[in-house]
Amino acid sequence: GAVVSQHPSRVICKSGTSVKIECRSLDFQATTMFWYRQFPKQSLMLMATSNEGSKATYEQGVEKDKFLINHASLTLSTLTVTSAHPEDSSFYICSAPVMRGSGELFFGEGSRLTVL
Amino acid sequence: RKEVEQDPGPFNVPEGATVAFNCTYSNSASQSFFWYRQDCRKEPKLLMSVYSSGNEDGRFTAQLNRASQYISLLIRDSKLSDSATYLCVVNGGSYIPTFGRGTSLIVHP
Numbered sequence: 001g002a003v004v005s006q007h008p009s010r011v012i013c014k015s016g017t018s019v020k021i022e023c024r025s026l027d028f029q030a031t032t033m034f035w036y037r038q039f040p041k042q043s044l045m046l047m048a049t050s051n052e053g054s055k056a057t058y059e060q061g062v063e064k065d066k067f068l069i070n071h072a073s074l075t076l077s078t079l080t081v082t083s084a085h086p087e088d089s090s091f092y093i094c095s096a097p098v099m100r101g102s103g104e105l106f107f108g109e110g111s112r113l114t115v116l
Numbered sequence: 117r118k119e120v121e122q123d124p125g126p127f128n129v130p131e132g133a134t135v136a137f138n139c140t141y142s143n144s145a146s147q148s149f150f151w152y153r154q155d156c157r158k159e160p161k162l163l164m165s166v167y168s169s170g171n172e173d174g175r176f177t178a179q180l181n182r183a184s185q186y187i188s189l190l191i192r193d194s195k196l197s198d199s200a201t202y203l204c205v206v207n208g209g210s211y212i213p214t215f216g217r218g219t220s221l222i223v224h225p
Binding site: 091 | 147149157159205213215218
């Protein structure tokens with residue numbers, strides 16, 4: 001079964017609204033979670049690293065005020081896309097390391113966002 | 117130069133063929149390496165880790181060449197169900213795995 005649960009799997013929203021995506025680690029504690037975005041036929045692009053109890057670390061070019069990340073507990077990280085626009089439509093995936101520094105990841109099922 | 121590079125393909129092969137993908141990485145201090153498989157509109161799933169001595173799992177063989185800074189994946193006796201995108205993942209020691217853009221494989225009857 002899944003060890004990282006992500007939802008919603010699909011969301012359609014109107015332009016200008018905000019959307020929250022949740023990522024939960026099941027049966028293990030994740031002090032770090034990674035948030036990726038993937039456009040069609042493109043690679044996974046790291047958006048930010050979510051750290052439990054502290055601020056997220058954003059990759060260059062990712063607006064932290066637009067993509068709000070909260071990691072308030074050891075089992076939950078959330079990504080909120082604020083004031084969504086059609087160009088934010090994408091596949092968003094969270095992941096947590098199996099072991100710190102190992103490079104092996106547990107992935108959530110992904111959330112497909114469509115902004116109309 | 118990108119940190120992790122892969123030929124996006126697609127590689128179009130008949131069933132039963134042997135196909136190989138390479139992935140090059142730029143950080144010589146990289147410590148761990150993986151191949152993931154991603155089906156369309158799904159999350160990536162770990163296919164296999166790549167060990168220094170090379171490793172095999174059924175029809176799949178992964179190898180690491182540190183001197184030339186690349187890893188490879190060999191698939192023997194390709195099945196239709198092997199059609200997917202294969203992602204190379206490199207951990208450079210910063211605790212943040214870096215993904216290649218993936219290589220698309222299409223196995224046809």
